[in-house]
Amino acid sequence: MLLAFSIACICIFQLFSLSVDRHVKHSKPGAGAEIAWVFSRRLAGVIFFGILPAFYASRVSPDWVRLTGLNWPTRFPTQVNLGFTAIVILVAWKVSRNPDVLGEHPEIRSRNWPFWLWPANIATWTLYLFAYEYFFRGFLLGLITAQNGARSGILGSSALYVLAHFGRPGAEILGSLAISPAMVWPAAVDASILNPVLLHLALAFAIEGFCYQRRRKNFHPHPRPPL
Numbered sequence: 001m002l003l004a005f006s007i008a009c010i011c012i013f014q015l016f017s018l019s020v021d022r023h024v025k026h027s028k029p030g031a032g033a034e035i036a037w038v039f040s041r042r043l044a045g046v047i048f049f050g051i052l053p054a055f056y057a058s059r060v061s062p063d064w065v066r067l068t069g070l071n072w073p074t075r076f077p078t079q080v081n082l083g084f085t086a087i088v089i090l091v092a093w094k095v096s097r098n099p100d101v102l103g104e105h106p107e108i109r110s111r112n113w114p115f116w117l118w119p120a121n122i123a124t125w126t127l128y129l130f131a132y133e134y135f136f137r138g139f140l141l142g143l144i145t146a147q148n149g150a151r152s153g154i155l156g157s158s159a160l161y162v163l164a165h166f167g168r169p170g171a172e173i174l175g176s177l178a179i180s181p182a183m184v185w186p187a188a189v190d191a192s193i194l195n196p197v198l199l200h201l202a203l204a205f206a207i208e209g210f211c212y213q214r215r216r217k218n219f220h221p222h223p224r225p226p227l
Helices: 002-025 032-060 078-095 117-148 150-163 170-190 194-217
Strands: none
Touching (some): 002 117, 002 150, 078 170, 078 194, 117 170, 117 194, 150 170, 170 194
């Protein structure tokens, strides 16, 4: 039941994402329609990766808050997290040079963002990535571990994490494979999603920032390839 529910959440969100990509592709860069579709994708992620899984967990376990990683981290070394963050930013700088990644980020393709768009972009990314890490490093890791042990929890949550990246640029799929251990390790040690959330935010904002700067230097809208 847990596996079927999780795959359904991923697949429904992916179908919605494909619809968003089609609309964004035909929208004028930086137009209100493009911005609305991009933000709607992230808010849909909050529903399918955050709200619905939390409701499911609350129905199957009275200890769902602790099991799904909504705890404060206490044991994972801060120095290791800082090292992971430095590596993530370096990886973001490297992959931002890939044309496929530049075609996907930043998701809002305007050359000059108005001031209000910066906090709105940060807020929607933060909500989305909190839900995303909750789903993979909290909900899946915690519940599978509780049912089948730590090894199954790590392997199962990591496999579904990679599955969720299918359809993305090749560099992003490879990146998800490379970064998955850095996300799973602190979550498994502390039973907390906070460190993975912060690490994923660093990755997302670094990629967006590097790609935004590259587009400004030699601007063209880089529409996504036809779907």
